[in-house]
Amino acid sequence: MAGRWRDLGLAALGLLVLLLVPVVGAPPAIRDFIMFGMAYGLLAMSLNLLIGYTGLVSFGHAMFFAAGAYAFGLAMQSGKFSIPGAFVLAMAFTATMALIVGAICVRLNEIYFAFLTLAFQMLFYNIILGWVSFTGGDQGLMGGIPRPKFLGIDLADRTQLYIFCSVAFVVCIAILRQVVTSPFGYTLRMIRDNQERAAFLGINVTMVKLACFVISACIAGVGGILLTLFVSGAYPNFGFWTTSGEAIFMILLGGSNVFLGPLVGTVILRLLNDITVSYTSHTELVLGIVILVLVLGLRKGPLDLLADRWENRRQAKAQAVRDAADKDAQAGRDA
Amino acid sequence: MDLDALLRCVGTTSCVVTQLTSGMIIGMLLFLIASGVTLIFGVLNVINFAHGSLYMIGAYAAWTFYQLTGSYFVSALGAAVAVGMLGVLFERVLMSKVYGSNVLMQLLVCYAVVLISDDLIKIIWGPVPLSMGMPPEFRLPPIRFMGGVIPPFYLFMILAAMAIGLLLWLVIVRTRFGSVVRAAAINGPMVSALGIRVNLYYAAVFGIGSALAGAAGALAAPVRSLTPGMGFSILIESFIVTVIGGMGSIVGAFVASIIIGLTRSFGSIGFPLFVDGVMFLIMALVLIFKPSGLFGRPHR
Amino acid sequence: MTSTESRRASRRQVLKGAGALAAAGVIGAPAISKAQTGTIKIGVPTILSGRVAILGQTSVGGLKVVFDKFNAAGGINGRKIEMVVRDSKGAPQEAAKVTRDLINNDKCEIILDAEASSAAFAVQEVIREIGVLCLHSNSETSSLTADPKLHVPTAFRTARQGIHDAIGGGDYAAKIAKAKGLKKWATCSPDYAYGRSNTAEFMEYAKHFDGNIQVVEESWPKLFQPDYTEVVTKLLNAKADAMYSALWGGDLVAFIDQANLYGLFDKQASFMVNLGDYGVVDQVKQFPQGVYSGGRYNRTVPATKENEEWYQNYVKTQKHKPTNWSWENAVAAEFVVEALKKTNGDTNGKKMAEAIKGMTLKSQFGTKGTVTMRAEDNTLVDYIIGYGVSLSKEPYVSDFQASAWEPIFELEKQWKKKQGYIS
Structure with a gap:
């Protein structure tokens, strides 16, 4: 219980830090960087609930990112919804889609699960591209996303938008944290480590996986909404397989075994991208070499590496304490 | 949707012959690429996401050799050998370092290679799309057969791809090399314990798989435009083929390539806007009802 | 500097x-x-x-x-x-x-x-x-x-703007169609917004100028599709008199190479709006006879000394040939420079926009030696639009015919009304 209060406290602290950014007068570019990072961060963090905690490697997670973005964007452009209304609608749509896709996919294991999610993602992508009259096809949702005021909040104002995104982001991260530290979260890890054992203990593995799939899809959907608000449009490549790939790289760059690892990965990848883009027109070459160095040099996400070191040291210390105790006991017997 | 047009086409032999061969053309090039993917996966248990880049390098290499020698056959052979060697290098220097680790780590290494090779191609050959042009020996009028039309080069392409596929299959099934490879696919450490240097076999398999991609690139070079990033679109299709046929099965890759080729050629008449969608639908259905693919054995 | x-x-x-x-x-x-x-x-x-x-x-x-x-x-x-x-x-x-x-x-x-x-x-x-x-x-x-x-x-x-190209191209195509009796048309364009709207508009105006034209087959290969075989055979089966294509860049080169194998261009007249650009027209190795291309950038269009000098200077300083994108950007840069002179270096968005709105610029890329930024909708007009016969060698184009702008303005207005853009 204490852990839960500590987590919520940390979340509140994180939100405070985020909200301080505009207060201390940080330039708009930093706010933009953070907002962009929050959208992709949610995508990566939610995907890690599947990959890192449940052992479900999804290659199709971006479809929910796009689902949230398009559902929200279309609802707003229809002019019939307020922002909270469209938000709820987008969540409902994403959840329903995840329920259907998940029900079919989670039965499969490992690489087959990965390929099936990829196939569904590409189906969804092709529907977005093909249904021009509704989705705008490859041009995406053009003409901007209207942002009528609600509860006195005006998202057309960049600072208020930033605050809105920060709150949504921190709430989502807090939810994810609650999920992974709850008994449900431990069930997920048990399934990851040994599915048969979990089944023997009477756990309905399929249902648990499905629930996890839906939760993670909804959080990805929120990420999509944030990106839609940021760029004032939604585009098919939100749901292309390369976007899913990017999310996976973010997880790997940060580390999949530490809760905030994917977020660190997001920041690393975005920084890498922004810096290489400003320095050179050979962005691909630089990014490729950096990835190779990271993978072959570190073999793990930086945060995973730190966590391992810390764990080793802790164990070494514990061992030392045990050794000392043994020695004492030995000495006692000898005496 | 234009199912009437599809029915009308199926009703005339000329249309059926033309579309059948066009399906085979698309399918056989895919087969060369997918058989490399599936071979590498079957033996090394590694998904080579950089396979499309090897195909691209094969096409560019063939283009350069053709400029130098003026002989298409020499350049096609040269491209296959060069890409095969590059594949061995790629395996030894990079991929072998991530065997046994997370699938995602392997994916990351491949992604880095894709990025680097796209940019290197742009630096060496420039961003302008290149065209090799049809070698003079194939500048012949199309063959007419039962009212259908078949270009001679495509006939050569289909036969070449089939011959390479058959050769590959014979090597795997009939030779000592093949039996070691098959044994290594099932239990690498055991083969190693018998005193066989498995690593050499791994490198060889990777090299052969890469050479197949290089050969596909060389066969495609006279008819497809060469641009950085050309391996990208072919990659996804070759994965669809690999999954439908069954990961690790060369026969499966062959059958699935034909299925995809025919879906494309007849689909473009019947449901032109949803051809890609249908390919992914087939892939999804196969995965749902027979996850190991049409000819695959269940995944370890 | x-x-x-x-x-x-x-x-x-x-x-x-x-x-x-x-x-x-x-x-x-x-x-x-x-x-x-x-x-x-x-x-x-x-x-x-x-x-x-x-x-x-x-x-x-x-x-x-x-x-x-x-x-x-x-x-x-x-x-x-x-x-x-x-x-x-x-x-x-x-x-x-x-x-x-x-x-x-x-x-x-x-x-x-x-x-x-x-x-x-x-x-x-x-x-x-x-x-x-x-x-x-x-x-x-x-x-x-x-x-x-x-x-x-x-x-x-x-x-360029799609609708301008479509009206100019449709007019040209209709003239050829009437002269040669090209009634049955097929289309082959990339399946995305540009390809679709460009093709629909081109055929609409071709029909407008020649009532006998009808579209008998449409094919929509994907953008960046590597293989066009199924599209080519579909076009072959359609047995049309003429074909229009909005494919561009490497896709167009691949399409021509592959269609050649089936002798597609011997069987029909072909109009390919993006063929005339450097990087495309000079990349096709086996060039089909008698295909028509829209004006993109060409050193002989217009055949003036300024244009040749501009081309030479571009190739010398940039180490590659200019494309359609090059002139479009050169014009953009010219507008910026002229507007800066007008505002005396003030880059304020509103002031610059005021300066550019309606501005007429001396330019070799214009039909009358000038191009204009039309005030009513902030878009470029009076640039060279037209069609010609493509060649396999320098100068890569012959018989180029520039379209007159007055009919384009007239039909563009009607088009805008139909779209509900103006009343």
């Missing part, structure tokens, strides 16, 4: 910016350096990687030729122009982010949007919010400027 040097300078600055960004991210302090170098910075979001890297390369080339000349002449009030070029990889959300960064972080005062298709719409939304001057130099999609819902007062287009 040339723009290459200035680009390096800007990188240094960006390093500072990035460092500051990281620092501020960590300690939460505002640390962006206020380094005003005195140059006028122009941000250029474009595509420098992947399959259409040639778009970015030749766009930047077109800009550089103009800005280098401007800088060599001393700039304005001692201020020179500095380009900051960024790769968006063609992704709309990246284009939006990059554009915002160029304005907010790199302190660019003007945006020269050399993005294609959907990314241009994303940039448009950023401009709507921030209000700096923006010139879209590559997007040909008509609605970007024609649709009043998308209108942004400080955003202009210096590229």
Whole structure:
């Protein structure tokens, strides 16, 4: 219980830090960087609930990112919804889609699960591209996303938008944290480590996986909404397989075994991208070499590496304490 | 949707012959690429996401050799050998370092290679799309057969791809090399314990798989435009083929390539806007009802 | 100072910016350096990687030729122009982010949007919010400027516009169709917004000018599709008299190579609007006889001394041939330079927009030696539109016929009414 209060406290602290950014007068570019990072961060963090905690490697997670973005964007452009209304609608749509896709996919294991999610993602992508009259096809949702005021909040104002995104982001991260530290979260890890054992203990593995799939899809959907608000449009490549790939790289760059690892990965990848883009027109070459160095040099996400070191040291210390105790006991017997 | 047009086409032999061969053309090039993917996966248990880049390098290499020698056959052979060697290098220097680790780590290494090779191609050959042009020996009028039309080069392409596929299959099934490879696919450490240097076999398999991609690139070079990033679109299709046929099965890759080729050629008449969608639908259905693919054995 | 040097300078600055960004991210302090170098910075979001890297390369080339000349002449009030070029990889959300960064972080005062298709719409939304001057130099999609819902007062287009090309091309095609009795038409265009609207509009106006024309087959290969075999055989089965295609770049080269194998071009007249560009027409190895191409950029169109000199200078300084994108960007750069002279170096978005609105510029790319930025919808008019017969060798085009603009204006107005853009 204490852990839960500590987590919520940390979340509140994180939100405070985020909200301080505009207060201390940080330039708009930093706010933009953070907002962009929050959208992709949610995508990566939610995907890690599947990959890192449940052992479900999804290659199709971006479809929910796009689902949230398009559902929200279309609802707003229809002019019939307020922002909270469209938000709820987008969540409902994403959840329903995840329920259907998940029900079919989670039965499969490992690489087959990965390929099936990829196939569904590409189906969804092709529907977005093909249904021009509704989705705008490859041009995406053009003409901007209207942002009528609600509860006195005006998202057309960049600072208020930033605050809105920060709150949504921190709430989502807090939810994810609650999920992974709850008994449900431990069930997920048990399934990851040994599915048969979990089944023997009477756990309905399929249902648990499905629930996890839906939760993670909804959080990805929120990420999509944030990106839609940021760029004032939604585009098919939100749901292309390369976007899913990017999310996976973010997880790997940060580390999949530490809760905030994917977020660190997001920041690393975005920084890498922004810096290489400003320095050179050979962005691909630089990014490729950096990835190779990271993978072959570190073999793990930086945060995973730190966590391992810390764990080793802790164990070494514990061992030392045990050794000392043994020695004492030995000495006692000898005496 | 234009199912009437599809029915009308199926009703005339000329249309059926033309579309059948066009399906085979698309399918056989895919087969060369997918058989490399599936071979590498079957033996090394590694998904080579950089396979499309090897195909691209094969096409560019063939283009350069053709400029130098003026002989298409020499350049096609040269491209296959060069890409095969590059594949061995790629395996030894990079991929072998991530065997046994997370699938995602392997994916990351491949992604880095894709990025680097796209940019290197742009630096060496420039961003302008290149065209090799049809070698003079194939500048012949199309063959007419039962009212259908078949270009001679495509006939050569289909036969070449089939011959390479058959050769590959014979090597795997009939030779000592093949039996070691098959044994290594099932239990690498055991083969190693018998005193066989498995690593050499791994490198060889990777090299052969890469050479197949290089050969596909060389066969495609006279008819497809060469641009950085050309391996990208072919990659996804070759994965669809690999999954439908069954990961690790060369026969499966062959059958699935034909299925995809025919879906494309007849689909473009019947449901032109949803051809890609249908390919992914087939892939999804196969995965749902027979996850190991049409000819695959269940995944370890 | 040339723009290459200035680009390096800007990188240094960006390093500072990035460092500051990281620092501020960590300690939460505002640390962006206020380094005003005195140059006028122009941000250029474009595509420098992947399959259409040639778009970015030749766009930047077109800009550089103009800005280098401007800088060599001393700039304005001692201020020179500095380009900051960024790769968006063609992704709309990246284009939006990059554009915002160029304005907010790199302190660019003007945006020269050399993005294609959907990314241009994303940039448009950023401009709507921030209000700096923006010139879209590559997007040909008509609605970007024609649709009043998308209108942004400080955003202009210096590229061709699809509807203009369609009317001019339709007129030309109808004349040939009447003379040669081409009644049954097939189309083969890439399956995305540009390909679809361009093709629909072209056929609409071809039919408008020749009532006997009918479309018997449509094929829509995917953008960047490597293999066109199924499309070619489908066209073969259609047995049409003529074909229209809006394929472009490497896709078009591959399509021609593959269609040649089936002898497709011997069986029908072919109109390919994007064939005439360098990088395409000079890449096709087995050139079909008697195919028609729309005007893109060609050193002999117009066949003037200025144009030849411009071509020679471009090739000499940029080390590659100019494309359609090059002239579109060169015109954009000229507008910026002229507007700066008018505002006496003031880069304020509103003032610059006022200067550019309705401006007529002396230009070799215009039908009458001038091009005009039409005030009513912020788009370029009077540029050279036309069709000619493509050749396999220099000059790659013969019998080029430029379209007259008056009928284009007339039909464009009707088209706008039909779309509900004007009443």
